[in-house]
Every structure is written in structure tokens, then in C-alpha cells.
Amino acid sequence: MxxxxxxxxxxxxxFAGYQxxxxxxxxxxxxxxxxxxxxxxxxxxxxxxxxxDAGVHAVGQVIHFDSPLQLPEERWPAxxxxxxxxxxVVEEAAYVAEDFHARYHAIGKEYRYRLIRTKKSNPFxxxxxxxYSFPIDVERMREAIxxxxxxxxxxxxxxxxxxxxxxVRNIYGIYIEEHDDELLFRFVGNGxxxxxxxILMGTLxxxxxxxxxxxxxxxxxxxxxxxxxxxTAPGHGLYLWQVYYEENIANDK
Amino acid sequence: MxxxxxxxxxxxxxFAGYQxxxxxxxxxxxxxxxxxxxxxxxxxxxxxxxxxDAGVHAVGQVIHFDSPLQLPEERWPAxxxxxxxxxxVVEEAAYVAEDFHARYHAIGKEYRYRLIRTKKSNPFxxxxxxxYSFPIDVERMREAIxxxxxxxxxxxxxxxxxxxxxxVRNIYGIYIEEHDDELLFRFVGNGxxxxxxxILMGTLxxxxxxxxxxxxxxxxxxxxxxxxxxxTAPGHGLYLWQVYYEENIANDK
Numbered sequence: 077m078x079x080x081x082x083x084x085x086x087x088x089x090x091f092a093g094y095q096x097x098x099x100x101x102x103x104x105x106x107x108x109x110x111x112x113x114x115x116x117x118x119x120x121x122x123x124x125x126x127x128x129d130a131g132v133h134a135v136g137q138v139i140h141f142d143s144p145l146q147l148p149e150e151r152w153p154a155x156x157x158x159x160x161x162x163x164x165v166v167e168e169a170a171y172v173a174e175d176f177h178a179r180y181h182a183i184g185k186e187y188r189y190r191l192i193r194t195k196k197s198n199p200f201x202x203x204x205x206x207x208y209s210f211p212i213d214v215e216r217m218r219e220a221i222x223x224x225x226x227x228x229x230x231x232x233x234x235x236x237x238x239x240x241x242x243x244v245r246n247i248y249g250i251y252i253e254e255h256d257d258e259l260l261f262r263f264v265g266n267g268x269x270x271x272x273x274x275i276l277m278g279t280l281x282x283x284x285x286x287x288x289x290x291x292x293x294x295x296x297x298x299x300x301x302x303x304x305x306x307x308t309a310p311g312h313g314l315y316l317w318q319v320y321y322e323e324n325i326a327n328d329k
Numbered sequence: 330m331x332x333x334x335x336x337x338x339x340x341x342x343x344f345a346g347y348q349x350x351x352x353x354x355x356x357x358x359x360x361x362x363x364x365x366x367x368x369x370x371x372x373x374x375x376x377x378x379x380x381x382d383a384g385v386h387a388v389g390q391v392i393h394f395d396s397p398l399q400l401p402e403e404r405w406p407a408x409x410x411x412x413x414x415x416x417x418v419v420e421e422a423a424y425v426a427e428d429f430h431a432r433y434h435a436i437g438k439e440y441r442y443r444l445i446r447t448k449k450s451n452p453f454x455x456x457x458x459x460x461y462s463f464p465i466d467v468e469r470m471r472e473a474i475x476x477x478x479x480x481x482x483x484x485x486x487x488x489x490x491x492x493x494x495x496x497v498r499n500i501y502g503i504y505i506e507e508h509d510d511e512l513l514f515r516f517v518g519n520g521x522x523x524x525x526x527x528i529l530m531g532t533l534x535x536x537x538x539x540x541x542x543x544x545x546x547x548x549x550x551x552x553x554x555x556x557x558x559x560x561t562a563p564g565h566g567l568y569l570w571q572v573y574y575e576e577n578i579a580n581d582k
Contacts, residue, residue, distance in 0.1 A: 085453075087452040162450060162452060162455045165449065167449065197415060198418070199339055199340040199416045199417060200386070200457065202340070
């Protein structure tokens with residue numbers, strides 16, 4: 077058996093999220109079903125760096141699985157892509173150490189959130205960005221960012237449905253880039269809780285609209301209670317952009 | 330009654346084309362059903378500059394309809410967009426002369442076709458561009474263009490299912506723009522037949538791949554028979570970009 081690490085991209089529009097759920101179309105199910113076909117019916121389990129919600133996209137999700145097939149590394153993407161539906165694509169594949177783990181070994185992630193400031197919605201972006209018609213003050217949002225950086229207990233920014241116990245995470249950077257009518261939010265950290273980016277986004281937007289003061293972030297964090305943060309922004313603006321590992325994929329055999 | 334001209338955009342992915350067909354979701358049906366709701370149940374008929382096929386998009390489709398509602402011009406887009414599904418958007422509206430006709434008065438159209446040269450398909454573009462993995466020589470395609478320009482009987486580039494009798498059209502320009510891995514084809518002419526742009530695209534691609542010579546276009550046109558032209562390229566790369574009228578929409582009262 078060899079362990080294979082893949083970088084995959086998917087359009088989240090047609091999926092009920094990444095993780096397998098009964099009677100739902102999910103990314104994990106498509107991956108496992110493609111792998112099982114490639115292995116002539118013997119079941120292959122896939123482990124991802126983490127799940128993503130319904131409608132959330134990925135450009136650089138990372139998965140691993142084990143296989144007895146001795147395909148040359150560079151043949152794996154084409155072999156899988158020929159079976160996968162066209163809303164999931166294997167971008168790269170590499171053989172890795174047999175103890176490599178896509179989730180446990182991830183040391184950081186970048187998520188991006190696309191916000192379009194518009195009064196008139198663009199039908200081509202309806203699944204790919206949050207089209208926002210209220211005026212927002214970007215500088216106010218930037219003033220809120222320092223309160224979020226570094227290590228904090230992010231319980232207030234985590235879905236109340238989460239069962240994770242340790243809610244301490246370290247955010248390394250939050251960057252807001254302006255491109256024409258688009259605001260691109262980049263969140264880089266050692267890991268993110270369930271719905272965390274979407275709640276951070278919703279809260280930053282409330283700051284940008286003037287409904288909250290930038291310094292209120294400090295109080296929200298201290299409360300450790302989801303009800304004090306802002307609304308959860310829609311999933312379809314969110315992209316899992318990149319997952320970081322200590323090992324470089326190319327040297328990782 | 331006042332006649333209203335609108336510029337509309339739609340993502341063709343979820344539609345069985347523009348024109349009403351029994352038991353199919355079409356753009357015309359969504360427009361008429363929104364207008365009928367806005368008119369408290371009295372039926373409103375919509376006339377477009379022309380139909381588009383299943384999967385084909387529009388950025389600047391033009392329609393007209395008549396209404397007794399005396400809404401200020403600038404209120405029409407929001408009034409309709411609040412009822413329409415989010416894959417069809419009214420971009421602009423204007424009151425026009427009561428004999429204005431979206432189809433008969435159109436004097437020209439621009440269509441665009443997005444081709445992405447790639448070995449690995451991008452899941453986010455699967456409905457919005459033709460992702461093409463064969464090597465193509467753009468200069469060869471450019472050499473074929475002069476044979477298509479001007480007035481010709483385009484029967485060879487028209488779906489055999491078309492019932493239109495006059496197949497003479499005038500192509501004013503075909504432009505190929507290169508942007509990174511994207512080739513953007515712009516077709517401007519006085520009108521286009523059923524499937525004409527898609528058959529032109531398919532034929533140009535066969536020239537670009539080296540399967541046909543640029544000068545063969547002349548022979549294909551002379552044959553006046555669909556079987557001599559190339560394959561019909563997929564609809565999802567195609568956009569109805571703009572419709573031209575002699576009247577300027579702003580002065581058109």
C-alpha cells in the first residue's frame with residue numbers, strides 16, 4: 077500500500093458540503109466512489125484536511141488515501157479526473173510517507189471570502205461571491221482586525237452546534253484586498269472552527285456597516301458565546317484556498 | 330399602454346434555452362411569469378431580440394413588452410428583479426416608441442465565445458467556458474477569418490433543423506483576443522442563424538488544430554450544406570453580448 081496526497085478543487089454549489097451524509101451528494105462521496113471504481117470495487121476511504129459546508133468552494137483542499145495500485149505519481153490526477161464529475165478536480169497528486177495525515181499534519185490554512193459591492197446582482201456570480209448592497213466602510217473593518225489576530229478562544233465565532241472542545245485558534249493574518257467592486261478577504265491561521273470564517277465575515281460586515289464598533293471584537297471574544305458575534309455570512313462566498321504542511325508536497329516520499 | 334425595452338442578463342446553465350417550451354424552464358417563461366405577477370395575473374408577453382440555446386448565456390439580451398403600469402423608468406429593473414429568480418437579471422429599462430420591436434429593429438449583434446486552453450479542467454468554469462485540451466494554432470484561425478467576413482449565404486453554418494429561408498447574413502468582424510490561457514472570440518454581424526456561432530467556432534477550431542486549411546472556408550460556404558462545416562461547439566462557452574439598434578436606448582421615448 078502506498079499513501080497518496082492530492083490537492084483537489086471543487087465548486088461547492090452542487091454539494092451538501094464535503095463530508096459524507098446519508099442520501100446527500102457530497103465531495104467525499106464522489107471521491108470515494110471514484111476511487112472505489114478505480115480499485116475495481118474495493119472500498120477506498122479518503123481523509124481530508126477538514127470539512128467544508130454546503131455551497132463552500134475549494135481551490136486547494138488536501139486529501140489522502142491509501143492504494144495498492146502502483147500508478148506513476150503524475151498519472152493519478154488524470155486517472156481520477158476521468159471518473160470524477162466535473163465539479164471536483166484532482167489538481168496534483170504525490171506519494172507521501174505512510175504516516176502522513178491530511179488533517180492531523182495540517183499546520184495552517186488560508187480561506188478566502190469574495191464580497192461584491194453591488195446594487196444589482198450579477199447572475200454569473202450568484203454561487204461564487206456574496207453580493208452585498210449595503211454601503212460598508214472598509215477602514216472600519218480594518219480597525220477591527222488587530223483584535224482578532226493571534227491566539228484566542230474563538231468560541232464566540234464558532235457554530236453552537238460544534239462539538240469541538242478546544243476552541244483556541246491562532247489567526248496569523250486577515251487581509252482585505254480591494255479589486256474594483258470586489259473585496260477579497262483572506263484569512264490565514266493555524267486552523268478554523270466550524271463556521272468560524274463565516275461568523276468572522278458576518279461580524280466584520282456589521283462593523284463595516286457601522287452597527288458595531290471595531291473594539292467590540294475584544295468583548296465578543298471574551299464572552300465565549302456564539303450569540304454575541306454577528307450573523308453567519310453565506311457559504312457561497314467562501315473558498316478553502318490552501319492547506320499548509322511542514323512537508324513540501326514535491327519532496328514528500 | 331407603454332412599451333418598455335429592457336437589457337437583461339442571464340446565466341444559461343439552468344435553462345432549456347430562451348424560448349418557451351412545454352414543461353421546460355426557459356428564460357422567456359421566467360420573464361413572463363414575473364411580469365404576469367407584477368400585473369396581478371394579467372398575462373404579459375415578452376419579445377426578445379432572438380432566442381438562445383440551452384446553456385447559452387446572455388450579458389446584453391434585449392426584450393420588449395407592453396404595460397399599463399406607469400412606473401418611473403428607473404424603477405422597472407428593481408421591480409422585476411425582486412420577483413425574478415437570481416439567474417436572470419434586468420440590467421436596464423427604458424420606455425420606447427410603441428412600434429419599437431426588439432427583434433425586427435435589431436440591426437446587429439455581438440456574441441462572444443470563451444475558450445480556455447487547458448489540460449486540466451477548472452470546476453468553476455465548467456458552465457462558463459469551453460475548456461479545450463488540444464493544441465491550437467491561433468494564427469491559422471486568424472487566416473480563416475477573412476473568408477467569413479462580409480455578406481454570405483451561411484447555410485453551411487446553420488443548423489439543419491432551422492426553418493429560416495433567407496440564410497444570407499453579414500459578418501462585420503471576428504476578433505480573437507488572447508488573455509493568459511483564455512481565447513476570447515468576438516463575432517459581430519447583422520444577425521446570426523440558428524447554431525451559427527457554435528458551428529463557426531467548431532469549424533475554426535478544426536482549422537486551429539490543423540484538420541482543415543484556412544482557405545477551405547470558401548468551399549464550405551459555397552456548398553450551402555451543413556454537413557461540410559465543422560462540429561457544433563458546446564453552448565456553455567457562448568454569450569449573447571450586445572444587441573444593436575439604430576435608436577439609442579436613452580433617447581428612445
